[in-house]
Amino acid sequence: MHSHKDAGRAADLVVETLAQKIQDGELADGQPLPPERDLMQEFGISRTVVREAVLALSNKGLIEARPRHRPVVRKPGYDAAFAALESIVTHLLHEPGGVKNLFDTRIFIEAALAREAAKHADKGAIFTLKGALEANRLAINDSEAFYQTDIAFHQALYAIPRNPVFPAINKAYTSWLAPQWSQMPRLPQRNQTNYEAHAEIYEAILMRDPDAAETALRKHLSSAWQQVRTTFGDI
Amino acid sequence: MHSHKDAGRAADLVVETLAQKIQDGELADGQPLPPERDLMQEFGISRTVVREAVLALSNKGLIEARPRHRPVVRKPGYDAAFAALESIVTHLLHEPGGVKNLFDTRIFIEAALAREAAKHADKGAIFTLKGALEANRLAINDSEAFYQTDIAFHQALYAIPRNPVFPAINKAYTSWLAPQWSQMPRLPQRNQTNYEAHAEIYEAILMRDPDAAETALRKHLSSAWQQVRTTFGDI
DNA sequence: TAACAATTTTGGTCATACCAAATAAACCAA
DNA sequence: TTGGTTTATTTGGTATGACCAAAATTGTTA
Numbered sequence: 248m249h250s251h252k253d254a255g256r257a258a259d260l261v262v263e264t265l266a267q268k269i270q271d272g273e274l275a276d277g278q279p280l281p282p283e284r285d286l287m288q289e290f291g292i293s294r295t296v297v298r299e300a301v302l303a304l305s306n307k308g309l310i311e312a313r314p315r316h317r318p319v320v321r322k323p324g325y326d327a328a329f330a331a332l333e334s335i336v337t338h339l340l341h342e343p344g345g346v347k348n349l350f351d352t353r354i355f356i357e358a359a360l361a362r363e364a365a366k367h368a369d370k371g372a373i374f375t376l377k378g379a380l381e382a383n384r385l386a387i388n389d390s391e392a393f394y395q396t397d398i399a400f401h402q403a404l405y406a407i408p409r410n411p412v413f414p415a416i417n418k419a420y421t422s423w424l425a426p427q428w429s430q431m432p433r434l435p436q437r438n439q440t441n442y443e444a445h446a447e448i449y450e451a452i453l454m455r456d457p458d459a460a461e462t463a464l465r466k467h468l469s470s471a472w473q474q475v476r477t478t479f480g481d482i
Numbered sequence: 483m484h485s486h487k488d489a490g491r492a493a494d495l496v497v498e499t500l501a502q503k504i505q506d507g508e509l510a511d512g513q514p515l516p517p518e519r520d521l522m523q524e525f526g527i528s529r530t531v532v533r534e535a536v537l538a539l540s541n542k543g544l545i546e547a548r549p550r551h552r553p554v555v556r557k558p559g560y561d562a563a564f565a566a567l568e569s570i571v572t573h574l575l576h577e578p579g580g581v582k583n584l585f586d587t588r589i590f591i592e593a594a595l596a597r598e599a600a601k602h603a604d605k606g607a608i609f610t611l612k613g614a615l616e617a618n619r620l621a622i623n624d625s626e627a628f629y630q631t632d633i634a635f636h637q638a639l640y641a642i643p644r645n646p647v648f649p650a651i652n653k654a655y656t657s658w659l660a661p662q663w664s665q666m667p668r669l670p671q672r673n674q675t676n677y678e679a680h681a682e683i684y685e686a687i688l689m690r691d692p693d694a695a696e697t698a699l700r701k702h703l704s705s706a707w708q709q710v711r712t713t714f715g716d717i
Numbered sequence: 718t719a720a721c722a723a724t725t726t727t728g729g730t731c732a733t734a735c736c737a738a739a740t741a742a743a744c745c746a747a
Numbered sequence: 748t749t750g751g752t753t754t755a756t757t758t759g760g761t762a763t764g765a766c767c768a769a770a771a772t773t774g775t776t777a
Contacts, residue, residue: 306541359594
């Protein structure tokens with residue numbers, strides 16, 4: 248079954264086997280992994296190797312290993328995929344131009360999403376968007392709530408294509424860029440501006456005007472980027 | 483969300499410290515990591531913990547650890563980031579709808595890229611695209627070469643925004659979807675069709691017609707998806 | 718100086734032991 | 748029976764020490 252080119256890692260076999268069991272559901276989601284000492288016997292290896300395998304599975308996101316707890320099987324979803332990027336992305340963000348590169352891709356994707364929404368969003372999706380916009384408006388004077396509804400509005404945008412990858416992308420964006428965003432001053436006046444931008448995007452989608460939707464969204468996010476720039480300077 | 487700092491892992495400190503040194507350049511790219519026995523002394527820990535830390539760094543993509551070789555420091559780039567996704571994406575692709583979800587995002591992004599290119603590509607980028615297209619044409623009768631030039635043409639598209647994230651995305655796409663793609667029959671006739679599709683995309687970009695560029699690209703990739711469907715059935 | 722042989726270093730694996738936290742079992746009071 | 752409290756067991760985290768084989772280094776020779 249396994250044709251190992253370089254027989255350098257005993258743990259690899261264990262990782263593959265367990266990963267397969269997880270994917271096949273033999274180790275169901277939420278179920279704890281067998282104790283390390285059991286795995287030793289099952290595979291005929293030392294605990295060293297078992298631990299190495301468990302570590303690897305944990306870093307791959309297939310199990311969730313809280314310290315001193317039994318590792319729990321986590322069948323990976325699209326969210327987990329992007330979560331695996333966190334550490335490396337964090338590094339990239341600390342390099343010159345890192346934040347801008349990432350933010351530019353966000354603008355790029357959301358602009359395309361706005362266009363897509365204007366073209367193909369069904370009534371239900373538009374209604375959801377309208378609800379998110381209304382919640383956003385009601386929170387203008389509560390900066391903390393506004394932050395949440397702001398995120399929700401964009402989330403609604405990512406949900407429109409009905410492709411689970413997009414919400415996962417958005418989650419990743421918000422979590423990665425949160426450090427920058429959360430340090431920015433919260434001004435009610437700015438909330439008002441952002442709400443109006445959201446409204447403009449919504450209107451364009453409602454009017455089935457892709458160009459207007461894209462333009463409005465680009466303006467909105469570019470403005471947000473400028474705010475970041477004026478807060479942090481060149482990054 | 484919540485970052486559980488349960489402080490139960492001695493290895494975490496080592497990982498953070500070494501990661502910091504890598505980011506700061508104190509451990510330069512390409513340089514081997516200190517021997518495990520040295521790290522033991524430096525941090526006053528057992529080899530067990532050192533190995534755990536090294537494993538973690540390896541899984542994070544900050545070092546490259548070939549079996550029985552000294553781990554080599556690899557300052558992560560955008561490519562490495564997506565490479566870290568491989569194992570988990572592989573799992574997702576094996577689930578129902580997984581391939582389609584991923585391919586749909588590819589269509590989505592490339593459509594937006596085509597539009598972007600038609601709007602903002604400079605002469606140099608268009609010239610590069612033209613060269614890729616010509617190479618593509620010359621390889622119509624050599625299916626293996628055609629496959630390569632096909633990839634190169636799309637790569638040229640991803641390079642246009644001059645944002646290093648996009649080429650990395652493309653690399654990830656091609657490597658993840660390669661298993662499906664490489665199993666499809668290579669027909670010169672199909673090469674001809676694909677070349678014409680590429681030419682149509684290029685022409686639209688040259689004419690600065692975003693709508694035509696997007697339409698042409700969507701048609702091209704949707705057709706490719708249909709070919710996948712007819713080869714593999716519902717996946 | 719280049720090819721080869723001897724030596725040291727270093728990563729991979731195993732076995733054992735101990736501790737503290739987590740879990741399960743036993744127990745007891747209401 | 749039930750619910751909470753105490754005790755016993757399990758289990759993950761870490762430390763030591765040992766051994767091997769493959770690398771890397773050094774030394775030697777043609």
